Amino acid sequence: MSQDSRFTAWTRRDVLGMLGIGVAAAALPEWASAAPTFPKGAVIRTILKDHAPEALAGGATLFHEHMSFPPDFLPRWMKYAAETQAANRPSNAPPAGRGATPPTLAPAPSGPYFMQDLDVMSEELAIAKGEGISCIVDGGHPDMGRDLTFLRRLSMKSGMPIVAGAGFYTQPFYPKEIGAMSEGQVLEALIRQVESDPVGAFGEIGSWDDITKDERKVFRAVGKAHVATNLPIFTHTGIPGKSALEQLDILEDVGVDPKRVVIGHLGNLVDPNVQVHRAICRRGAFVGFDRQGGQGDAQQVPMVMALLEAGFADNLMFSSDFSAANQLKRNNKEMGYAKTLTVFVPKLKAAGASDEVLRQIMVDNPRRFLAFVPKIKRKA
Ligand SMILES: [Zn+2]
Structure with missing residues (x-):
């Protein structure tokens, strides 16, 4: 793919080639030897069942998306966000837009909201699969209005394994x-959330602006809940x-242990020196x-490349924080x-990242992150 031609999203065939699935897999056996190992008894806890982490090696795992909002x-x-931005803006600043990839609102849809429409959502997830x-x-989790029953039905109908989050979101x-x-x-x-529902991660756990007293309290409690479970x-950083x-x-x-944590939304922190990231x-x-696969990609590709060059491939995690109807396949x-994989990853490849590293980030890193040895048995 030439970098100056108009960008075209990868096809299923391109992606499967990069992931080393199908024909290409036989030609690239070295990936198998680099496969991550997992602690004994570790599982990835999805809504429908606990998976051995090895069982999800056949494709990419997206660690931060949304499939159920009211x-x-x-x-x-x-x-x-508009209120926070207005409060933070210096009095002499020009009117500003939010940072990278604001979740734009599609025109008011007729019919059910897409994240409550089982047919629309299962078709979209089946395509992503x-x-x-x-x-x-x-x-999502309860304070964001996430509907666990909907996610369960969605996973069954689409065939897509879904990990549900737990926790509290942000001050507002x-x-x-x-x-x-x-x-x-x-x-x-x-702990009650973990005991009563088959959740597989605490996230997204956020600070909205400057971290507040209540948010500090929630972060400490989440850390202790991690130790107990x-x-x-995975976190949300607001500004x-x-x-x-x-x-x-x-x-x-x-x-x-920091190895069990993703500090989130750092693609929005545009800094060519990637100081905080490093x-x-x-x-x-x-x-x-x-928040990948959109307008912000151009600023983020060089930051990812800088982190790869610094030797941090093991610490990168990609996803898209899917939230709006205009991001659906049927609308665009x-x-x-799958846009992280079909749109963002090809841009990294064009910038010089190797298939092997991209596969590691999309397939291995999220499984290393999600795999845990349960201390509390799943409810159902
Ligand atoms: Zn999110």
């Missing part, structure tokens, strides 16, 4: 009681880079480039749930 989630999100995705993590979305709850009570509430953690290092500090302070990688955590052929 219709009012994005409008609320955009409203709070065909394009090389073998597992998707949903970053917390249930009112959070402010009055002690850290121990938040911890108990988190072994579930991995690019803000509180990213503090999120990791808090989790480490309560005993979390600091996080050096501590052993993953850096999330998780070059989008869809």
